[in-house]
Amino acid sequence: MEKRTGVVTFAGNPITLVGPEIKVGQQAPYFTVLSNDLQPKTLKDYEGKVKVISVVPSLDTGVCDAQTRWFNQDATGLSDDVVVLTISMDLPFAQKRWCGAAGVDKVETLSDHKDASFGTNYGFLIEELRL
Known part of the structure; x- marks a missing residue:
């Protein structure tokens, strides 16, 4: 590697x-991450949608928390053909807990921990x- x-x-x-x-204009590389209910997710799961990908090390840090809350607020004005994905190394259980406590419901958090x-x-x- x-x-x-x-x-x-x-x-x-x-x-x-x-x-x-990764270079500008390059096709997005394949990846597999886990949803909050431990299901594998890939780009194919969001086919036909505009994908906004926000990457943070951990939701439990100040900057990552603020970034994800900002995307969640901004996503309320987006159409149904847009999905905002936040990918972190947090465990799916921690992501689910954080989203509940933060009131984040427009951003889909995905775990790259596995x-x-x-x-x-x-x-x-x-x-x-x-x-």
């Missing part, structure tokens, strides 16, 4: 990203932290 070091930093230190760099398929295929997986 391709690894890229020094592309980004965390707390001022270089980290290793696992997976290829095998990091999304993070690896999109070149976002931080090797040192598995985030």
Whole structure:
């Protein structure tokens, strides 16, 4: 698997990203994540819809929390042919709990925890932290 070091930093230190760099215009790579009810989900499950993908390490952090709440609020004005997906490394149970506590019901949260398929295929997986 391709690894890229020094592309980004965390707390001022270089980290290793696992997976290829995605280029503008490239077809979205395949991935499998888990829904809050532990069902596998892929891009095919959202075929025919415009997909907005928001990626966060964990919903239980300030910036990730704010980002997901913002997308949830913004999604209320979108048509039915648009789906907003937030993908994190949180367990599906934690995502479901967080959504309930935060009142998030317009964004679908999906977990990449099981095998990091999304993070690896999109070149976002931080090797040192598995985030």
